Amino acid sequence: xxxxxxxxxxxxxxxxxxxxxxxxxxxxxxxxxxxxxxxxxxxxxxxxxxxxxxxxxxxxxxxxxxxxxxxxxxxxxxxxxxxxxxxxxxxxxxxxxxxxxxxxxxxxxxxxxxxxxxxxxxxxxxxxxxxxxxxxxxxxxxxxxxxxxxxxxxxxxxxxxxxxxxxxxxxxxxxxxxxxxxxxxxxxxxxxxxxxxxxxxxxxxxxxxxxxxxxxxxxxxxxxxxxxxxxxxxxxx
Amino acid sequence: xxxxxxxxxxxxxxxxxxxxxxxxxxxxxxxxxxxxxxxxxxxxxxxxxxxxxxxxxxxxxxxxxxxxxxxxxxxxxxxxxxxxxxxxxxxxxxxxxxxxxxxxxxxxxxxxxxxxxxxxxxxxxxxxxxxxxxxxxxxxxxxxxxxxxxxxxxxxxxxxxxxxxxxxxxxxxxxxxxxxxxxxxxxxxxxxxxxxxxxxxxxxxxxxxxxxxxxxxxxxxxxxxxxxxxxxxxxxxxxxxxxxxxxxxx
Ligand SMILES: Nc1ncnc2c1ncn2[C@@H]1O[C@H](COP(=O)(O)OP(=O)(O)O)[C@@H](O)[C@H]1O
Ligand SMILES: [Mg+2]
Numbered sequence: 112x113x114x115x116x117x118x119x120x121x122x123x124x125x126x127x128x129x130x131x132x133x134x135x136x137x138x139x140x141x142x143x144x145x146x147x148x149x150x151x152x153x154x155x156x157x158x159x160x161x162x163x164x165x166x167x168x169x170x171x172x173x174x175x176x177x178x179x180x181x182x183x184x185x186x187x188x189x190x191x192x193x194x195x196x197x198x199x200x201x202x203x204x205x206x207x208x209x210x211x212x213x214x215x216x217x218x219x220x221x222x223x224x225x226x227x228x229x230x231x232x233x234x235x236x237x238x239x240x241x242x243x244x245x246x247x248x249x250x251x252x253x254x255x256x257x258x259x260x261x262x263x264x265x266x267x268x269x270x271x272x273x274x275x276x277x278x279x280x281x282x283x284x285x286x287x288x289x290x291x292x293x294x295x296x297x298x299x300x301x302x303x304x305x306x307x308x309x310x311x312x313x314x315x316x317x318x319x320x321x322x323x324x325x326x327x328x329x330x331x332x333x334x335x336x337x338x339x340x341x342x343x344x345x346x347x348x
Numbered sequence: 349x350x351x352x353x354x355x356x357x358x359x360x361x362x363x364x365x366x367x368x369x370x371x372x373x374x375x376x377x378x379x380x381x382x383x384x385x386x387x388x389x390x391x392x393x394x395x396x397x398x399x400x401x402x403x404x405x406x407x408x409x410x411x412x413x414x415x416x417x418x419x420x421x422x423x424x425x426x427x428x429x430x431x432x433x434x435x436x437x438x439x440x441x442x443x444x445x446x447x448x449x450x451x452x453x454x455x456x457x458x459x460x461x462x463x464x465x466x467x468x469x470x471x472x473x474x475x476x477x478x479x480x481x482x483x484x485x486x487x488x489x490x491x492x493x494x495x496x497x498x499x500x501x502x503x504x505x506x507x508x509x510x511x512x513x514x515x516x517x518x519x520x521x522x523x524x525x526x527x528x529x530x531x532x533x534x535x536x537x538x539x540x541x542x543x544x545x546x547x548x549x550x551x552x553x554x555x556x557x558x559x560x561x562x563x564x565x566x567x568x569x570x571x572x573x574x575x576x577x578x579x580x581x582x583x584x585x586x587x588x589x590x591x592x593x594x595x596x597x598x
């Protein structure tokens with residue numbers, strides 16, 4: 112893949128403290144290029160989810176964030192949310208509508224698109240995740256793997272440039288996991304994937320960021336990081 | 349019955365509720381007619397009466413709320429309850445009103461149970477929406493419906509976790525005082541509440557991520573289904589007749 116010098120995600124010196132005084136991010140610096148699929152690994156509590164929630168302004172720490180050249184501020188947060196599709200860890204939190212169709216249509220509705228365009232977007236998104244026949248189903252009655260796919264469709268319908276996924280393979284059976292990996296491999300988006308699944312990292316991501324206690328402690332090509340026994344021992348195992 | 353549009357069914361049910369609520373309390377001869385209406389509808393919809401009656405038990409706690417009218421309505425005392433120095437009189441009009449409220453409530457719940465048994469929740473919400481109810485209301489109801497299952501499943505999981513750890517060593521009374529058990533149960537309720545609260549925060553995040561800005565927007569409902577006018581007119585006429593009958597025939 113041709114590396115361009117534009118950056119899709121750029122974060123400078125990002126700090127975040129939860130209301131209970133827990134400092135979850137301690138000076139994050141990060142550049143991600145367009146089309147790059149990056150994995151974010153680290154133990155529970157390292158700050159992965161907190162970082163992802165900053166990408167579209169759900170949480171606001173100290174520091175600066177640029178998404179596709181737009182600086183994230185209170186004024187640009189709407190624009191940025193259209194660029195970043197955030198897929199939450201629990202699909203039950205992500206799928207809050209009575210039907211799959213309505214859930215996938217939610218983003219486009221809030222983007223103010225005309226009804227025909229919304230329909231087309233929903234169909235396109237459900238097609239991309241292979242769930243085209245599930246529009247009328249209730250999210251509650253789907254299997255975990257199906258819910259996960261629909262959850263991804265709910266952000267694909269917004270046509271974002273970036274997909275930020277929080278532990279996408281957690282709780283999936285081997286077959287659902289396999290098909291999720293294939294799905295992620297096939298999507299063209301810039302991705303930031305928080306995960307513990309090193310198999311998924313190896314197959315999907317070209318780059319790995321290792322997080323530990325609110326800092327990025329290692330950053331490199333997937334094949335290098337996964338072979339680096341010392342780093343893995345220190346921050347992951 | 350099942351072919352009728354959700355909107356028509358909703359309007360008919362509302363008409364029934366209104367008629368029942370507005371029926372004069374002494375119109376005892378009309379109440380059986382109202383009941384027959386329910387039974388016929390259930391029959392047409394092929395709903396078993398047993399399941400309807402089971403659902404109507406839900407109304408029982410609400411009957412308790414009507415208890416005070418037994419004592420507060422002035423009139424001839426027909427029963428005097430006394431307990432040491434206190435005595436309290438139950439008046440005849442009080443009994444009458446209590447029974448009427450009970451009957452009305454029971455009939456209304458039957459109607460609501462019938463409506464929900466014959467109409468999927470989703471269509472019902474769409475129908476309420478089409479009748480121009482405030483969007484906040486329908487959106488809140490939709491969310492409630494969506495997460496009712498999730499939360500009740502969570503409760504079931506909690507209870508299972510408790511029962512699987514409350515084994516008995518031998519026959520007889522389990523360990524722990526009643527106070528301790530109450531504390532455990534209270535803790536479970538609290539933890540369920542906290543989890544729901546945290547979940548609501550995560551859902552709100554998910555909504556925000558997809559552009560939610562405090563305003564509720566939905567797709568204009570595409571299948572604005574036929575509101576069968578004839579059925580509605582017949583229904584309205586029937587309800588009006590019943591009300592008239594009830595007023596005259598006390
Ligand atoms: N809502 C919250 N309130 C307070 N502290 C939190 C909250 N969410 C996470 N934390 C804390 O912030 C740190 C980072 O958490 P998180 O970003 O969820 O880590 P990860 O996703 O890598 O497991 C942890 O120490 C966690 O306890
Ligand atoms: Mg996390």
